[in-house]
Amino acid sequence: MSRKNWARRGLTSVTGVTEADRSRAATYLPPWAVGLGLYPVSLLSHWMASDPAALPWVSAGMTLAGGALTGVTWLAASARAQVTRLHSTFTTGLASFWFTAATIADPTEPVLWGSWALAAPAVALSWNIRHLLRNSGNDNGAGGGLFEKVKLAGVQAKQIDVAPGRVTAQLQLPAGEMTVADVQGATGQMASAMRLPASSVRIAPNPDDASQATMTIVPVDLLRHPRPYPGPSAPGGSITEPLVVGTYEDGRPQRIYLPGCKATHRNATHYIVQGASGSGKSHGAKLAWTEILTRRDVNLVVLDPSKGEQTVKFLDTHTPIVLGKNRCADVMTRVTGLITDRATKLGRWGLDEWTEEAFTRHGMPYLVIWVEESPKVLEDAKTLTTIAQEARSAGISLVLSLQKASFRQMNTDIRSQLGGVWCFGVNQLEDATFTLSDELIEAGANPAQWKNRKPGANYLEAPGFDEELFTIPARTFAAANPELVQVLEATAHLRAPLHPDVAKHLGLSITSAHGTAATSQGGNPMELSDTFTPHIDPLDGELSDEEENTPLTGPANHEPDLETVDLDAELPEAEEAEFGRPRPTREEVRKFMADRITQLLNEGQTRITTRDFHDPERYLGRTRGWVSGELARLAAQGQLRDVGEDNRATVYEIPAREADAA
Known part of the structure; x- marks a missing residue:
């Protein structure tokens, strides 16, 4: 073997790249070359058309040329698959439109520069993805397709649709040999094979056929920056509109x-x-x-x-x-x-x-x-x-x-x-x-x-x-x-x-949080019926310094026939009244819960839920949600163990050492 061949073989063994790999990679370069080369060419075209006298003729000529080129692409691709024909025509039309606009205006304008930076990679990637999917799982590209690389041989891309910003492929799985879950588990590997972010590949099952799925690929993250607010969508419309x-x-x-x-x-x-x-x-x-x-x-x-x-x-x-x-x-x-x-x-x-x-x-x-x-x-x-x-x-x-x-x-x-x-x-x-x-x-x-x-x-x-x-x-x-x-x-x-x-x-007043009356359609303060009284919680908030230091004034005597009473006189002793027991403190409730858990343990029960604390609002003065939070606190402290759910209630198990101690 010649020294040249030995050198080539040694380079291949080190880099892992063969001549076939280089040849295959070269088939992905043309869309990138065209997309990247479009910008410097537009700079030259804009400079050549900078003469104000020639600009109208240049504009008209380039518009006609772009339309003609798009039409020729549509006709020339008539023998190809419909999706290829549409993809080719769309790419040509988009490139012609942008090139014409850049020539007439200025490619360095933010709108034109930004649209090129976003659209060129997206379109180039869409062609690469179609090429990769077209050679996946069929006779045209055996051994070199996407699905073979991620160990999903047998999956076929039956239909590939290209839209702005995404590529969609209808997948046919080998019936009885593979499930949609198998393909979903390989989305990260697919994204890696296409040199895309992990979240750019999604697989959705076909609800009517378990052997089919839809794969969506988003080459460029269009959500990287939020879009500007366009204003209200339907001012004066109905809430039935979205x-x-x-x-x-x-x-x-x-x-x-x-x-x-x-x-x-x-x-x-x-x-x-x-x-x-x-x-x-x-x-x-x-x-x-x-x-x-x-x-x-x-x-x-x-x-x-x-x-x-x-x-x-x-x-x-x-x-x-x-x-x-x-x-x-x-x-x-x-x-x-x-x-x-x-x-x-x-x-x-x-x-x-x-x-x-x-x-x-x-x-x-x-x-x-x-x-x-x-x-x-x-x-x-x-x-x-x-x-x-x-x-x-x-x-x-x-x-x-x-x-x-x-x-x-x-x-x-x-x-x-x-x-x-x-x-x-x-x-x-x-x-x-x-x-x-x-x-x-x-x-x-x-x-x-x-x-x-x-x-x-x-x-x-x-x-x-x-x-x-x-x-x-x-x-x-x-x-x-x-x-x-x-x-x-x-x-x-x-x-x-x-x-x-x-x-x-x-219990709402027609005022805002600042106390200003809201206005109706006529522009006047809204009026309520005489029966309405705004609800105000006197305990929700704080008194101002002025309110706190101002003594309260009792109401005027509006019933003079009643006997006047000396407010400073001592009240007579009253008989003891039977009141309901006061709301238990948090410590009392926690002690009750501990006693209840001990009781359940003595009865041989080692798993508990909130249902084991019957009617907590009556007996504990707490809601069931509070009891749930208390059990979670005990679990966080290691006194209980969260073991899952049963009938929408979290089940807690008492650790063996606690059970033995009880």
């Missing part, structure tokens, strides 16, 4: 529906909004609130028991705001009465659910109750469960926002009634499993990939949507508070005033 809060990674708008629609068989929906601190869920809420408040037939009530005005301040006088844990809890206890009142009226009008007719003919707007940091008001699980079960038919959507929807934070009965999930970044994938469906997780949805590093990135899963969108991540618009305030002020005349029944039942 709220547009962001865009999916393929450019489609992200929509949220609240009321039901009989024509499309979509039910009214409650939502749970989940996301770690800093994941952007509060910003998403602001966009949704702004969308709601630009509609003509809806009321919005926002409750925040924890953060004060930090999140809701920008709403100002535009909608009722309830702050403080006590006030929020009080308002939620009043919702059941409102539900009964609205449901009765809808039934009287011949409506089995809220429709636009309820507003246009009877003046009843839809109602959205949005609760931020909802665990602070979820302690009354019984009331919240009733609201979640009955509110939708009365034209009310309940939105509960929290960081982690674990069983300790939210009652499972409540969670089962919340049909929609808006999940932002979470710290661990296990956190998302509390809300997102198992099918969505198996299809590749992973909000833990973002945590709080990509604020606004989210998944949306709700009834009535195209299920294809469930697995596609989205990101909310970028909008500053002044932009949203400007929209709210510009559309103030469009929104419905707070309905008197809502104000009456929930």
Whole structure:
């Protein structure tokens, strides 16, 4: 063997790259060469067309040339597969359009430079991916395709569709030899083979055929930067139209529906909004609130028991705001009465659910109750469960926002009634499993990939949507508070005033958190019925220095016929009255729970749940949620062991050493 061949063989053994590998890699270079070379050529073309007198002729000529080239591509590819023909024509048309614009304007302009930097790699990668998939699992590329590389020989890409920003392939699995789960488990290897981020490959099963699946590949992360806020999607429209809060990674708008629609068989929906601190869920809420408040037939009530005005301040006088844990809890206890009142009226009008007719003919707007940091008001699980079960038919959507929807934070009965999930970044994938469906997780949805590093990135899963969108991540618009305030002020005349029944039942005044009266459509302060009295909790908040130092003045004597009593005289001794026993202290409750656990051990029971503490509100003066949290505390201290769930209740086991000691 010659020295040259020995050298070549030695180089191959060291690098692992053969001549066949180099030849195969060379087939992937042309799209990149064309895409990268387009920019310097456009600089030269712009310089040559810089003469103002020649610019009109250059513009017309290049436009005609680009159109002709695109048409020739369509005709020349007629013998190819339809998808190849469309892909070729789309690529040629896009390149011609950009090149013409860059020649006429200036390639260094941010819009033109940015679009080239984004589109050129995406288009080049789409051709590479099609080439790789075309040689996977068939006779044309045996041994060199994508699926052979990831040990999935036998999988075939039957149809490949190319759209802006993504490539979709319909996969045929060898029937009886492989499952969709096998392919889903190799998405990381596929992304590695294509030199793409791990999250860029997703596999979704075909609901009608277990031997088929859809693979979606996103070559370029279009969610890296949020898109600018475009303004309200339907100012003056109905709440039955969707709220547009962001865009999916393929450019489609992200929509949220609240009321039901009989024509499309979509039910009214409650939502749970989940996301770690800093994941952007509060910003998403602001966009949704702004969308709601630009509609003509809806009321919005926002409750925040924890953060004060930090999140809701920008709403100002535009909608009722309830702050403080006590006030929020009080308002939620009043919702059941409102539900009964609205449901009765809808039934009287011949409506089995809220429709636009309820507003246009009877003046009843839809109602959205949005609760931020909802665990602070979820302690009354019984009331919240009733609201979640009955509110939708009365034209009310309940939105509960929290960081982690674990069983300790939210009652499972409540969670089962919340049909929609808006999940932002979470710290661990296990956190998302509390809300997102198992099918969505198996299809590749992973909000833990973002945590709080990509604020606004989210998944949306709700009834009535195209299920294809469930697995596609989205990101909310970028909008500053002044932009949203400007929209709210510009559309103030469009929104419905707070309905008197809502104000009456929930104990809301027509004022903001700052005490300024909100205005109706006519611009005058809203007036309530004479029977309404705003609810104020005197214990929720603090007295000012002036109030604290001002002595209270008793009322005037409005009944002079009554005998005057000396207020300074000593009261006579009264007979002892029989009062109910006071609420036990926390230490007393914990001792009772310890005695109860010992009793169960003596009876031979080594596993316990909250159900073993019967009627805790009566005997312990605590809610079942508090008892659940106390058992979790004991587990964290090692006195109990969490062993899973049984009928939606966490089961705890008493360690052997504790049992022996007892």
